[in-house]
Amino acid sequence: MSSFESIIQSPNPVLIDFFATWCGPCKTLAPILKEVKDSMGDRISILKIDVDKNQGLASKYQVRGVPTMVLYQNGKQLWRQSGVLTKDQIIKIIIEKTT
Numbered sequence: 001m002s003s004f005e006s007i008i009q010s011p012n013p014v015l016i017d018f019f020a021t022w023c024g025p026c027k028t029l030a031p032i033l034k035e036v037k038d039s040m041g042d043r044i045s046i047l048k049i050d051v052d053k054n055q056g057l058a059s060k061y062q063v064r065g066v067p068t069m070v071l072y073q074n075g076k077q078l079w080r081q082s083g084v085l086t087k088d089q090i091i092k093i094i095i096e097k098t099t
Helices: 003-008 024-043 055-060 087-098
Strands: 014-019 045-050 068-073 076-082
Touching: 003 014, 003 045, 014 024, 024 045, 024 087, 068 087, 076 087
Parallel strands: 014 045
Antiparallel strands: 014 068, 068 076
C-alpha cells in the first residue's frame, strides 16, 4: 500500500489538495487551507499534492483540473470539487460530510 493510500485510510478526515505551482487559483487556495487547518486543528489533516510531480497519482484519481480538493475518511471519498472555496465553505463541508 502506498503512503498516500495509508493516509486516506485515516479515521480522521483528510483533505487532499491537488495543485500545481503554476496555477493562480492554487496560490489563492493555499492560505485559505492554512486557515482551515488553523481553525480545525487535529480534527483534519490537509495534504498537498503537486500534480506535476505526482502525475501517476493525479491520473489514478482522475484529477483533470487544479486546484481539486478531495475529502477522505476511512479510505472513502466523501466529497470532491475543483476550484477555490472560502474557509467557511470548506469547514462547513468537512463538518457536514464527516459527522
